[in-house]
Structure formats: C-alpha cells, structure tokens
Amino acid sequence: MESENYSDLDIPIEMLENWQGLIEHIANVASIPTSLIMRLQPETIDVCVTNRHPKNPLHVGDAESLNGNLMCKTVIDSQKMLIVDNALKSQLWCDNPDAKLGLISYCGLPINWPTGKAFGTICMLDNKENGYTDSERQLLILFKNMVENSLTILYQQYVLEEKVKKRTAELEQVNLQLTKALDKYAAAEQIIEQQKYSHDLTGFPNIHELEKQFNANIIASDKPAALVHLRITNLTQIRNNLGLEYSQHITCYIADKLRQLCPVDTYLALLSDDDFAIVYQQGNDDLSNELMVIINNLISGLNEAVSFAGQKVKITRCMGISLYPEHGTNFLELMHNTSVSASECQLHNRDYQVYDASLKAELMDRFQLESQLMHALPNKELSLHYQPLFDVANEKLIGAEALLRWHNPLLGFVGPDQFIPVAEESGMMIEIGYFVLRSAIKQLASWQVSGNDDFFVAVNISPLQLADPILVDTIEALLETHNVKATSLEIEITENVFLGNQDGVLQVLRRIDALGIRIALDDFGTGYSSLSYIHRFPFSTVKIDRSFIANLETSSVNQHLVTAIISMANAFDLKVVAEGIEDKIQANFIENAGGHIYQGYHFGRPVNVDDFTRQYIL
Structure with missing residues (x-):
C-alpha cells in the first residue's frame, strides 16, 4: 500500500470541527456507537476524528500498525467500499482489532487527496450484526465527498505555499549576490524620510507624496517600474457591520503585511482607507518575474482571516497592475490605468489584473450599466x-x-x-x-x-x-x-x-x-x-x-x-x-x-x- 506524501500537513481546527459534525450526524442517523475518519501514516493508520458515543471504544490518536489485519487497509488498497456484516462469522475478519473491541460490523470508504494519494478512510462500525441500509451508504458517500472537498482546499493552499517558498528562496539567493546593496539601503533611507509626510495610523505616505516620489525616482531614472493598486474590497462592509475601529485595525494590519511581504526597496503608499499603492522598480530585465514573486507573496500572505475584539473576518482584495512606461508615461496616466485594472479585477473576482487597453471599454460598459x-x-x-x-x-x-x-x-x-x-x-x-x-x-x-x-x-x-x-x-x-x-x-x-x-x-x-x-x-x-x-x-x-x-x-x-x-x-x-x-x-x-x-x-x-x-x- 502506497502512503500519501502529506502526512505532515496539519488539518485546520475549523476543518476538523466540520468533520466532527459529519461523523456525529452519520452515527446518529445510523444508530451506531462508532463512526470514524482514519488518517494514513507511514507505518500506522490513526483515528483522526471519531464520534462522542458512550459505547465508542475508540479515541482520537488511537493507532494500528499497517502490518495488522485491518479492514481500513483493505478499503485503501482496493479503493472500494467494504461492508462486513459480522466479522465474527468471517474467517478473514474474526481476529481483526475492531472485532476484539466488540465492533463486529463495518462499512468503509476510501478518502483521497486530490492527487489520488490515499488520505485514509471514513467508516461506520456497530457492536451488532449490521448490513447498513442504502440511505446510510449514500450518506457515507456524500460525507466522503465533502471531506475530499476540504482536502482539495487544504492541498491547494499547501501547493501555493510551497511555490511561494521556492520563489522566495530563489529571490533571497539572488539578493545575496547583488553588489549594489549600499545603493538599496540608501534608497530605503530616502523612502523612510519621505514617509514622514504620511497617514497617522499606518505611517504610509499619501497620494501627493507618492506622485512626488514617482516623478523623482521612476520617471527621472527612465527605468521600467510597476505600479500596483491593492484594494480591500470588503472594508466598507466590515466598517458597516463591525464598526470604524475594526476597519481601522484592518487598514493597519494590511500596512504591516505589506511591509513584511514586499522587498525593502518597494515604495508603499495609502490612497484611502481601503486602497494601497505599491511601486516597484528593478534595474535589470527581470522586472516581470520579480513582480510576480511579490504578487504571489501578497496573495498568500493576505489570505488569512483577521481577528480583532473577539471577531474573525476574512479579507477580500483585488490588485490592479500597470507597467511604466508600457502602460503610461506619467504618474496620473499610470495611476488611472492601474485603478481601471483594479476595478476590472474586482468585477470578475480575480486575484490580480494587468492593465490592457480593452479594459477601459469594458469598465465603461459597467459604468453605463x-x-x-x-x-x-x-x-x-x-x-x-x-x-x-x-x-x-x-x-x-x-x-x-x-x-x-x-x-x-x-x-x-x-x-x-x-x-x-x-x-x-x-x-x-x-x-x-x-x-x-x-x-x-x-x-x-x-x-x-x-x-x-x-x-x-x-x-x-x-x-x-x-x-x-x-x-x-x-x-x-x-x-x-x-x-x-x-x-x-x-x-x-x-x-x-x-x-x-x-x-x-x-x-x-x-x-x-x-x-x-x-x-x-x-x-x-x-x-x-x-x-x-x-x-x-x-x-x-x-x-x-x-x-x-x-x-x-x-x-x-x-x-x-x-x-x-x-x-x-x-x-x-x-x-x-x-x-x-x-x-x-x-x-x-x-x-x-x-x-x-x-x-x-x-x-x-x-x-x-x-x-x-x-x-x-x-
């Protein structure tokens, strides 16, 4: 039996609570003492979630060696439903560990990661002979699909984090080899000086200071640069539902995240409480690749829920991107095109949108509507x-x-x-x-x-x-x-x-x-x-x-x-x-x-x- 490669991935508490609800429900509907979600490990198969029935002998963390005579192992190997009406009447299953605990009937299904690798099983066990009805089996199939949907989301987050880690490591290696570190620190000091004229809560400069910096450092150098408009799309809803103090906390949280996630020579500004600007310039020809590293870092880093005053809220955001001088030769033109991209991104619920001339026509159609x-x-x-x-x-x-x-x-x-x-x-x-x-x-x-x-x-x-x-x-x-x-x-x-x-x-x-x-x-x-x-x-x-x-x-x-x-x-x-x-x-x-x-x-x-x-x- 081939083991899955993600045994070290932690299942989030919220997801485990969801699974607990499924397991409790199926045990109640089927009137059985035990229902389980089992997780495959390299040498064992462990109880991941189990219902809270007084006659349930199994607990979270209980483990059985894969060398034993296990019905769950058979389910994983065959990738099919297994039903055992009465293990005590079966020469094959009469000595399995569950039967020794008094659980003599079994109905189980395999659970897989989206890659096809085995995660484990979802199963029902009874302390009496039980063939399980069609509706109970169909309910088990539904809950198997719901658990696998959860694993798909978890796996996608894992893949994204691994990609970000890899790209970040590559960027850090390049930075170590750069010979112009002193110039970068000098530029950072200049940015800090400019940011004295800034927003009270975040310390970010406003749009007027952003325009001065752009004209002085980007247009004057005539080197390619990127302008990113980051918009928090649900901040107004958060302010209306939870109050001004919460929305201000979100604004400061985003500002702190930008400082952490963006390179040291990135210029950050606050256009309004829910609109941020990011200016990034690179002296070599690798602007697009390095910009995508920043964008992916932002997508990953701003994906967590934010807690404040006992409330937890998921932030929704979009990013519009325009490039200098390709999409504009002055600040106002570039800022306008970046905002158009952000609006288009928000309209279609995308993570980011690079400016294209056709976007203006589409946005005008929306404004007309x-x-x-x-x-x-x-x-x-x-x-x-x-x-x-x-x-x-x-x-x-x-x-x-x-x-x-x-x-x-x-x-x-x-x-x-x-x-x-x-x-x-x-x-x-x-x-x-x-x-x-x-x-x-x-x-x-x-x-x-x-x-x-x-x-x-x-x-x-x-x-x-x-x-x-x-x-x-x-x-x-x-x-x-x-x-x-x-x-x-x-x-x-x-x-x-x-x-x-x-x-x-x-x-x-x-x-x-x-x-x-x-x-x-x-x-x-x-x-x-x-x-x-x-x-x-x-x-x-x-x-x-x-x-x-x-x-x-x-x-x-x-x-x-x-x-x-x-x-x-x-x-x-x-x-x-x-x-x-x-x-x-x-x-x-x-x-x-x-x-x-x-x-x-x-x-x-x-x-x-x-x-x-x-x-x-x-």
Missing part, C-alpha cells in the same frame, strides 16, 4: 417574474419564487447575473431588495384573496439586506399592511451571507424565524461547510442546486449525491426543493428519493404576474 440601474426604480423598469413550485406528492401548485427582472430602454433586457452584482457592490441592492419584498408580499395578498390561502412566495435576500438593521421590522410591517400570514413568505439566502459577521446573521435569521417566516438555504451542496450552517441556523428548507439535477438520468454520481442530500435533509426535518427539473425522468427520481417540492422548466418557466395569474391562479 450602473448609471442606468440608478434610475431603474423611479423609471419603473424593474419587475418581478414568478416561477411555480409544485408539491411532489400530488403535483399541486403550492407556491412561487419571485425573480427580479430589468428591461432598460437603452440596454434592453439585462440578465440578473449582470445587474445584481452591480447593485450589491454599489449599495443599490437594499433599495431594490425592499422593492422586491413590497411587490411580492402585495401580490401574494392578491392571490390569497382569490382563494389560495396556503399559497406561499419565496423571495431572495442579499447579504447587504441582512445587514440592514430595519430589515425584520420592515418585513413585519409589510405582512401586517397586506394582511399576509408570515408562514406564507419564504426568505431564500445563499452561503455567501455567512462570509462576514455570522453572529449578526444568526440574530437576524432568528428574528425572522420567530415571526413564522420560512427560511431556505439556496444552492445547497455547492459549499463544503453547508452542514455546519444547517446545524446552527434556523432553516426550514434546502434547495438542491440545479447543477446536481442536470444529467440526473445518466450520472450515477449526481444520483447518489441528490439521494444523500434528500436523506440528510429529511433527517433534519427539512423540506427539499429540487431546482432545475427539466423532464419527467428527473421529476420521477426526485419523487422516489423523497423530495418535497418541484421547481423547473418541466413544470413552468418564470413569467410575469399577469401570465402567472392567468395560467396558475384563475
């Missing part, structure tokens, strides 16, 4: 379409999802995937969100008057709306105004609402739940930590992402995943909505798997309110 969107509400260009929701049991209409649409006289029909991100980033989403809530609740009242008392409407809520302190009071007032029962409204959120202040989100969702409003987790299954959200937050519904429904009739992987998700949701007493149902085969599968609600083109496309009323209500 944003300027038109500012007038969309007063000009009555926004409307709601509704997609029907049907009960799986009898295919009876039970509700609808409200979907925002925009038709602009200049731009024509603009897709939600284009304008909703712009609305969120520009802050317009709060006002637009209240328009959606008002329109949906008012229309719901109209439909219920027509005799559809049990009909409900689902409305999507953005992270910005959840951070609005008057959200819950506004929803309650709208329900009272239109005489609509709270149970007739469903709020849909996605996992990105948890990227900020989770405690604040939890408080808001608890208030919404206390009113009797349903809360649905949209796009379930696309994130490795979905299970932890289900445990902690008051959800009543999960919506299976349409990516799992696609090719359901031909993909055994999708079939197993959907079945396992529905089984797990039922175990938590949650309703399951299957999105993207496009044919009868998919609908039949969802029915047989135990799903509750259909949504998709097979049952009805999103249509405007008049067409929906005519087709489904009257």
Whole structure:
C-alpha cells in the first residue's frame, strides 16, 4: 500500500470541527456507537476524528500498525467500499482489532487527496450484526465527498505555499549576490524620510507624496517600474457591520503585511482607507518575474482571516497592475490605468489584473450599466417574474419564487447575473431588495384573496439586506399592511451571507424565524461547510442546486449525491426543493428519493404576474 506524501500537513481546527459534525450526524442517523475518519501514516493508520458515543471504544490518536489485519487497509488498497456484516462469522475478519473491541460490523470508504494519494478512510462500525441500509451508504458517500472537498482546499493552499517558498528562496539567493546593496539601503533611507509626510495610523505616505516620489525616482531614472493598486474590497462592509475601529485595525494590519511581504526597496503608499499603492522598480530585465514573486507573496500572505475584539473576518482584495512606461508615461496616466485594472479585477473576482487597453471599454460598459440601474426604480423598469413550485406528492401548485427582472430602454433586457452584482457592490441592492419584498408580499395578498390561502412566495435576500438593521421590522410591517400570514413568505439566502459577521446573521435569521417566516438555504451542496450552517441556523428548507439535477438520468454520481442530500435533509426535518427539473425522468427520481417540492422548466418557466395569474391562479 502506497502512503500519501502529506502526512505532515496539519488539518485546520475549523476543518476538523466540520468533520466532527459529519461523523456525529452519520452515527446518529445510523444508530451506531462508532463512526470514524482514519488518517494514513507511514507505518500506522490513526483515528483522526471519531464520534462522542458512550459505547465508542475508540479515541482520537488511537493507532494500528499497517502490518495488522485491518479492514481500513483493505478499503485503501482496493479503493472500494467494504461492508462486513459480522466479522465474527468471517474467517478473514474474526481476529481483526475492531472485532476484539466488540465492533463486529463495518462499512468503509476510501478518502483521497486530490492527487489520488490515499488520505485514509471514513467508516461506520456497530457492536451488532449490521448490513447498513442504502440511505446510510449514500450518506457515507456524500460525507466522503465533502471531506475530499476540504482536502482539495487544504492541498491547494499547501501547493501555493510551497511555490511561494521556492520563489522566495530563489529571490533571497539572488539578493545575496547583488553588489549594489549600499545603493538599496540608501534608497530605503530616502523612502523612510519621505514617509514622514504620511497617514497617522499606518505611517504610509499619501497620494501627493507618492506622485512626488514617482516623478523623482521612476520617471527621472527612465527605468521600467510597476505600479500596483491593492484594494480591500470588503472594508466598507466590515466598517458597516463591525464598526470604524475594526476597519481601522484592518487598514493597519494590511500596512504591516505589506511591509513584511514586499522587498525593502518597494515604495508603499495609502490612497484611502481601503486602497494601497505599491511601486516597484528593478534595474535589470527581470522586472516581470520579480513582480510576480511579490504578487504571489501578497496573495498568500493576505489570505488569512483577521481577528480583532473577539471577531474573525476574512479579507477580500483585488490588485490592479500597470507597467511604466508600457502602460503610461506619467504618474496620473499610470495611476488611472492601474485603478481601471483594479476595478476590472474586482468585477470578475480575480486575484490580480494587468492593465490592457480593452479594459477601459469594458469598465465603461459597467459604468453605463450602473448609471442606468440608478434610475431603474423611479423609471419603473424593474419587475418581478414568478416561477411555480409544485408539491411532489400530488403535483399541486403550492407556491412561487419571485425573480427580479430589468428591461432598460437603452440596454434592453439585462440578465440578473449582470445587474445584481452591480447593485450589491454599489449599495443599490437594499433599495431594490425592499422593492422586491413590497411587490411580492402585495401580490401574494392578491392571490390569497382569490382563494389560495396556503399559497406561499419565496423571495431572495442579499447579504447587504441582512445587514440592514430595519430589515425584520420592515418585513413585519409589510405582512401586517397586506394582511399576509408570515408562514406564507419564504426568505431564500445563499452561503455567501455567512462570509462576514455570522453572529449578526444568526440574530437576524432568528428574528425572522420567530415571526413564522420560512427560511431556505439556496444552492445547497455547492459549499463544503453547508452542514455546519444547517446545524446552527434556523432553516426550514434546502434547495438542491440545479447543477446536481442536470444529467440526473445518466450520472450515477449526481444520483447518489441528490439521494444523500434528500436523506440528510429529511433527517433534519427539512423540506427539499429540487431546482432545475427539466423532464419527467428527473421529476420521477426526485419523487422516489423523497423530495418535497418541484421547481423547473418541466413544470413552468418564470413569467410575469399577469401570465402567472392567468395560467396558475384563475
């Protein structure tokens, strides 16, 4: 059996806590005393995570030699599921270590790193004969995939850190051989002197000092240089949610990180609380390679969550890059092009963006979209379409999802995937969100008057709306105004609402739940930590992402995943909505798997309110 090469990689505590939740859940569902995640070591296989059952004889850190008669070793070698109903009745397994502890039945699956190397196993053990049901096996398959998703993220971080270490070591070796060390120290002293005219908290010079330095040292020398615009894209959200003191701490934290991660002769400046400038000049022809070392260092070094006053926040950032003199022959032109690159980088959620002349045209298109969107509400260009929701049991209409649409006289029909991100980033989403809530609740009242008392409407809520302190009071007032029962409204959120202040989100969702409003987790299954959200937050519904429904009739992987998700949701007493149902085969599968609600083109496309009323209500 070939051992994996990453046995020295520590599993983060947060990841272990996630795995603990999986193991506890599968032990509860299967009613067994022991469930495990085992980790392969060079000479042994160790208990990495185990459930906390009083009859579980195994503990974290317990190890068995690979020379023994181990069922987990067989699972790793064969890369297949192993089921042993009763080891005491098997000549092969009657003397294995688990049987000696009283654990006589076993069901296990291999867990691998993304490279294919073995990590270990995930398994269920019972102290009585047990063949394990299909739903328990499918749940084990789902949790195996979730653990492997976690390992993929950990491995990618490991690879990036190794690359950065290698490039950093190469750069340090070159620096040792440079003969112009005194010139570099002299330049550093000059930079320190200039930085006396600086930002109070960070000590960084402002944009005026940056321009003076650039003109004096870069343009005067006429040597190639790079200007980097580093933007902290979620600092405004952090300030709104956690306060000014926290955002100032973030600004100082970034400043300290830049001092640590950038070479000594790099010039650093602060353009605003969330915008930093980095100027790097190299006398030889290796500017691009050395610049990429700096960029990779920044990507890696700014990837950690920041803790302050008992809160932990993940920083999001983007970097725009322009080169002198290739992208500009004076400071203002170069600064403008660097900012254009940063905006493009932020728009497309990239780590960095090097300037290209075509970016200006694309950015102008975005500015045009944003300027038109500012007038969309007063000009009555926004409307709601509704997609029907049907009960799986009898295919009876039970509700609808409200979907925002925009038709602009200049731009024509603009897709939600284009304008909703712009609305969120520009802050317009709060006002637009209240328009959606008002329109949906008012229309719901109209439909219920027509005799559809049990009909409900689902409305999507953005992270910005959840951070609005008057959200819950506004929803309650709208329900009272239109005489609509709270149970007739469903709020849909996605996992990105948890990227900020989770405690604040939890408080808001608890208030919404206390009113009797349903809360649905949209796009379930696309994130490795979905299970932890289900445990902690008051959800009543999960919506299976349409990516799992696609090719359901031909993909055994999708079939197993959907079945396992529905089984797990039922175990938590949650309703399951299957999105993207496009044919009868998919609908039949969802029915047989135990799903509750259909949504998709097979049952009805999103249509405007008049067409929906005519087709489904009257």
